[in-house]
Amino acid sequence: MSRPVIWMGVALLMTISQTATAVPENTETEIRALFAAYSEAWAANDAAMLEAHWDTSDPVPVYLAEEIDSPMTDWDSLRAYWRHNEGFHEKVRLVFSEFAFKPLDDSQLMVVFHMRWDIRFRNFASEAMGGDNRVVATVRRVGDEWRLTSWTEAPLAPITYMRRLYERSVSPDF
Secondary structure (H helix, E strand, C coil), X not given: CCHHHHHHHHHHHHHHHHHCCCCCHHHHHHHXXXXXXXXXXXXXXXXXXXXXXXXXXXXXXXEECCCCCCCECCHHHHHHHHHHHHHXXXXXXXXXXXXXXXXXXXXXXXXXXXXXXXXXXXCCCCXXXXXXXXXXXXXXXXXXEEEXXXXXXXCCCHHHHHHHHHHHCCCCCC
């Protein structure tokens, strides 16, 4: 990821944190339910279940995964990504928390949240791995339900990860 893109993400997160607005309690509950169901779809490792949480009428979905160099901005690429993961992942757990909401208009919200991920890959001798990430997603009201239209993972800078590793490595009796 290029430096300008990283700085744009940092600026966006700073703006959201300063302007995040309370949404009606029922809307917040519905959005949290969407993300809980999306987490279950990832755990089921099922591409069709994942797609069911997206507004497929949107001609330009946006998905920027931490591990992919470029954003996916068409349905063919996004569906191929999900299908690839079906065979690649043995087990996935995503936990979403620390939600902040920014209304964009009457039917769309930007949602910023923390994502804890744990994963085990098929056909790899390595142990499971996990991490923490920040996500910025856009959701749209479609009928009576909320659907995703964009998803951007914004990982911490490597120096921040390293600092946290060193901080967590301090002897408990220190």
